[in-house]
Amino acid sequence: MTLEYFLQYRPWVYHTTDKSSLAGIKRFGLQSAEEIVGLTGADARVLLAQRREERRFLPDVEGCKFSLRDQKPMSDAALRKCLEFPLTPSDWYRLINKRVFFWVSPSTADALHSAKATHGSTQVLLKVDARAFLSKYYARAEVTTINAGYAGRRPARRGLATFTPLAKYENGVKSIVELTIVGSVPDIWEFIA
Secondary structure, eight states: OOHHHHHHHOSEEEEEEEGGGHHHHHHHOEEOHHHHHHHHTOOHHHHHSSOOSSOEEEEEETTEEEEEOOOTTOOHHHHHHHBOTTOOHHHHHHHHHTEEEEEOOHHHHHHHHHHHHHTTOOEEEEEEEHHHHHHHHGGGEEEESSOTTOOOSSOOOBOTTSSEEGGGOOSOGGGOOEEEEESEETTGGGGBO
16 A cells, blocks of 8 residues: 555554653653653563553653553453464464554544543543654554554454554555554654644
């Protein structure tokens, strides 16, 4: 899929984060869970290869607060039913913890942002200029047709091919649920509207 084709339908992408994380995002950029764990020196074995049942608060770095969201919408039992061989639930957690996620649909982003807000969370919805952002990160952008962090009732099949480079994706923009970047986006603040 060309960048121009994607932008015709999705001029914005969206990321939800806790309000307390904004200073860290401004200072260090948008980081995957794996990058945050490395930055803070937290225990990767505990935080990246198994389900986080609760939000985890990590050590501050240069006065910035860091936390990892819970993974309540997934369980090992549900993942075992939907993962393609040879992946295990631990493999899946490691795979998604390497990525920064963006919603591509404004209605999905709004619905999830509202749902988190009603559960007492102080979520902020970051609206990202897709043209400016993907002009720089297009080669690293991958997409998926599922909510990769959800494995509740009737979870979608998932495996090593769940994430497809945007440049190679051919099934139409409306089928894309999430856009991801492996690693980090250190300059994300330049693209936020």
